[in-house]
Amino acid sequence: MHTSNWHYPTSIRVGAGRVRELADACRSAGIQRPLLITDRDLGSQPMIQQALDDCRRELGQCALFDQVKGNPTGSNVAAGLERYKAGQHDGVIAFGGGSALDAAKAVALMSGQHRPLWDFEDIGTNHLRADPDGIAPLIAVPTTAGTGSEVGRAAVITDEAARVKRTILHLRMMPKVAILDARLTLSLPPALTAATGMDALTHCIEAWCSPVWHPMAEAVAVKGLQMIRQHLPRVVRDGQDLEAREQMLVASSLGAAAFQRGLGGVHAIAQSLGALYDHHHGLLNAIVLPYVLVANQAALHQPMNELAHDLRLPKPGFNGVMDWLLQLRHDCGIPHTLAALGIDERDAELIGRMAFKDGCSHTNPVRHCAEGYQRIFSHAVQGM
Known part of the structure; x- marks a missing residue:
């Protein structure tokens, strides 16, 4: 006999061109003032500007944070969190590869917490330290087919001081909606x-x-x-x-x-x-x-x-x-x-x-x- 707890993915919208539903996905998650988080390379690409334009037109506002490294760090999360709070945002759009998605999920987690990030490392019952009501809703739009972070409840973040990657975990970090639009991956070399x-x-x-x-x-x-x-x-x-x-x-x-x-x-x-x-x-x-x-x-x-x-x-x-x-x-x-x-x-x-x-x-x-x-x-x- 076994005793286990199983958790399966978020709502997923699959299809070419469905990134145009991003604002609708935000509304379905109760997000009106999103912060779009992506990496440094993707931030200047037309797909990001289009997403920002669509959300601003339909929701009224959407800001950008595009300073995530290829292996996201605690400093990236801290900077994103500062931008989130300064803009009085009420949700996060994670847009990009696994690094951007993981950083965005960590920002969403930390948006309403009073402990440091590393207190929520996936060890024992550390996840119980988090205030679940302090985790912002999240929409995920992957631009690579690799990590699958768009349906995950964890984020892997580098602790620069300790030179180690730490896995941060909480069920509420799982995105409310994931949009799988293959057109966003066509330019991947x-x-x-x-x-x-x-x-x-x-x-x-x-x-x-x-x-x-x-x-x-x-x-x-x-x-x-x-x-x-x-x-x-x-x-x-x-x-x-x-x-x-x-x-x-x-x-x-x-x-x-x-x-x-x-x-x-x-x-x-x-x-x-x-x-x-x-x-x-x-x-x-x-x-x-x-x-x-x-x-x-x-x-x-x-x-x-x-x-x-x-x-x-x-x-x-x-x-x-x-x-x-x-x-x-x-x-x-x-x-x-x-x-x-x-x-x-x-x-x-x-x-x-x-x-x-x-x-x-x-x-x-x-x-x-x-x-x-x-x-x-x-x-x-x-x-x-």
Whole structure:
């Protein structure tokens, strides 16, 4: 017998052009004075100006905060919160990739709190410290198909002082409405399309490998992987393939729903590396993934047999899944080693300790020690 609590996603509007419903989505969430939060690169793009114009025309006002880094920091959240309060806003529009979405969710959380951000880190019952009535409503518009943060209840934020990524969690951080408009992803270059797509794949496969009992998340993970197998190579080859773009957006949301079952050692290492070196999270996941799977192989006999069957791979079991993953990485232009990013082994011991302490390691199918994570990291630097 089991005892579990399961939570599934927000209201989702899917379809090309549906970003024009942004003001209506705000109204449905009770938002009249939104702050649109995005990253530095996207803030000057026409899609953001169009969203601002639409909301200002229909709601009367909408302000912009576009100072989010690629790996969002506590300082980004503090600056966004200051803008939110100064403008007397009553809700947040999270618009962009996973970094912008995570920062925006953290701003929404902090809009009515009296404790510091790190007091709400996903440890034990820390989420109970938050005043749920002090969390602003949120609308999410993803422009990448990777993190799935638009349907998630968590935000990953870098603590610059401690040089570590912390996961902030609360159910009220889950957006009220997510708008999946594939047209917003058409300009994403192939390398970023591949890295974000592999992020979604990693969410699905780590959720599938998790030992946590959550049959719904298992089913969602498999569907996400089936969609990614079919559509990620297509969209990397042809970024204007609108159908494949849409399918990948949906698969990304499925990945985030699936990892309610937990993640694992890939994220434990990648989040540690992201905090230290500020590389793209999805790219780090893509590189580290096969090395962690090899280290977990002893616990994955049945899951990989089932997955190879469900994906209709030409070879069965662990080897069939690994062959597919390695070929997919190659086809998407993902480097085989961390050394290709300029990462060496000088911090190997520190990374091993950080990965072991990372919360994602708790649902890895094998409970590796710090030295074990250090070895996995070294393999990912050197190649296997």
